[in-house]
Amino acid sequence: MLTNMPDLSHGADAAAVNALRSAIMRIGRRLKHQRVDESLSPTEMSVLGTLARCGSATPGELARKEHVQPPSMTRIVALLEAKGLVRLEPHPEDRRQKVVSQTETAEAMLEESRRKRNAWLAQLAEGLDADEWEKLRAAAPVLEKLAHLQ
Amino acid sequence: MLTNMPDLSHGADAAAVNALRSAIMRIGRRLKHQRVDESLSPTEMSVLGTLARCGSATPGELARKEHVQPPSMTRIVALLEAKGLVRLEPHPEDRRQKVVSQTETAEAMLEESRRKRNAWLAQLAEGLDADEWEKLRAAAPVLEKLAHLQ
DNA sequence: TCAGGGTAATGAGTTATGCTAACGAACATG
DNA sequence: CATGTTCGTTAGCATAACTCATTACCCTGA
Numbered sequence: 001m002l003t004n005m006p007d008l009s010h011g012a013d014a015a016a017v018n019a020l021r022s023a024i025m026r027i028g029r030r031l032k033h034q035r036v037d038e039s040l041s042p043t044e045m046s047v048l049g050t051l052a053r054c055g056s057a058t059p060g061e062l063a064r065k066e067h068v069q070p071p072s073m074t075r076i077v078a079l080l081e082a083k084g085l086v087r088l089e090p091h092p093e094d095r096r097q098k099v100v101s102q103t104e105t106a107e108a109m110l111e112e113s114r115r116k117r118n119a120w121l122a123q124l125a126e127g128l129d130a131d132e133w134e135k136l137r138a139a140a141p142v143l144e145k146l147a148h149l150q
Numbered sequence: 151m152l153t154n155m156p157d158l159s160h161g162a163d164a165a166a167v168n169a170l171r172s173a174i175m176r177i178g179r180r181l182k183h184q185r186v187d188e189s190l191s192p193t194e195m196s197v198l199g200t201l202a203r204c205g206s207a208t209p210g211e212l213a214r215k216e217h218v219q220p221p222s223m224t225r226i227v228a229l230l231e232a233k234g235l236v237r238l239e240p241h242p243e244d245r246r247q248k249v250v251s252q253t254e255t256a257e258a259m260l261e262e263s264r265r266k267r268n269a270w271l272a273q274l275a276e277g278l279d280a281d282e283w284e285k286l287r288a289a290a291p292v293l294e295k296l297a298h299l300q
Numbered sequence: 301t302c303a304g305g306g307t308a309a310t311g312a313g314t315t316a317t318g319c320t321a322a323c324g325a326a327c328a329t330g
Numbered sequence: 331c332a333t334g335t336t337c338g339t340t341a342g343c344a345t346a347a348c349t350c351a352t353t354a355c356c357c358t359g360a
Contacts, residue, residue: 016287017272018264021181023293025267028178029196030297031171033217041346046179060308067183072347074310096308096355114168117175122167127299132292139289140166142282143173147180149277191317210337222318224339246326246337 027121034120036113039083043068044076045113048085048106056101058091085109177271184270186263189233193218194226195263198235198256206251208241235259 032042040048043066050065051057057065063073077100080086085106091097102110125133182192190198193216200215201207207215213223227250230236235256241247252260275283 013287014268014272016290017268017275019290019294020286021264021267021271023290023297024174024177025181026297027174027293028181031175031178043346058308059310069348070308071310071312071349075346078310091308094308094356098309114171117171118164118167121171122164124296124299125167128292128296132295135285135288135292136170136296137163137166138285139293140169140173142278142285143177143289144169145282146274146278146286147173147176149274193317208337209339219319220338221320221340225317244327244337248338 031117031121034117036116037109041076043072044080044085047073047076047080048102048110051086051100051102052107052110056099058097058099060097062100080106181267181271184267186266187259191226193222194230194235197223197226197230198252198260201236201250201252202257202260206249208247208249210247212250230256 035045037045046066047062050062054065059073059077060070062068062077063070066073068076077086077088081088085103087101087103089099089101091099125136128136185195187195196216197212200212204211204215209223209227210220212218212227213220216223218226227236227238231238235253237251237253239249239251241249275286278286
């Protein structure tokens with residue numbers, strides 16, 4: 001434990017942290033249900049997302065990023081390849097490894113998925129008034145920064 | 151589709167919605183990994199959370215709330231009962247139904263779980279400056295309202 | 301140069317967690 | 331009281347994760 005009172009350094013309080021955690025987990029769970037393709041498991045979808053963010057990666061890197069064991073990633077990558085969503089190429093420097101990258105099909109599917117979830121979230125946000133939305137809008141870039149920290 | 155341009159009603163824009171969605175999903179995923187008890191599956195944990203929010207419920211109600219089929223909930227409740235985390239009592243008005251409620255053990259475990267996730271999030275928030283945190287703090291109640299909409 | 305240890309991916313088998321179908325008990329209604 | 335409906339459960343199955351073991355390849359040191 002690096003810090004046992006982590007909420008005092010910039011005026012944060014436990015209540016706000018608690019509200020944030022609870023709300024993020026709830027909304028996140030509901031967002032997860034807004035799937036565009038029922039034939040892809042959440043992990044497969046997540047791998048595609050990781051590939052979209054990081055470009056290409058080896059199966060081992062993907063396994064570490066997704067908190068999944070290497071054999072699981074082998075199978076997931078094989079399934080994605082069979083569906084035409086990723087491409088496998090030999091590693092240029094290490095013949096043990098492979099390089100996984102997403103296809104244009106996967107890019108289109110991801111975009112569609114983002115679109116659907118955005119639409120759902122935007123519709124949910126209809127229930128907010130202008131002032132509340134303004135606060136959310138101001139916090140959006142901060143949440144993005146938070147998501148990319150560490 | 152009730153509205154095909156849901157982002158114009160209160161000045162919302164697509165970029166903010168997109169940033170919110172992306173950040174919420176990423177932080178939500180990382181929060182999910184901060185588990186206090188590895189022996190409980192995510193769904194079991196979720197059921198305990200639902201019980202904490204709603205007091206007690208019948209297996210059928212729990213199945214609907216968790217988007218799970220009744221037979222799955224039967225098994226989940228049985229596992230939770232075997233672990234001493236929930237209690238089953240006969241329904242006072244309908245002898246077909248049962249009433250599930252959480253034990254003190256479960257309440258303590260949930261509190262510990264919230265504490266751990268809050269600590270993780272608070273530590274992550276260390277990377278923000280005072281202004282950024284203030285924006286997040288202002289948005290926290292709005293996110294909570296959003297999470298409970300509909 | 302080649303022998304050994306270490307790492308990457310994979311194969312095989314197991315476990316966990318969801319589903320559907322089918323059933324019995326309890327309610328509700330004609 | 332007869333019949334249909336609802337609730338929980340049981341049985342059987344599908345999927346997707348895990349662990350353990352294996353193969354192929356890299357790299358270092360004698």
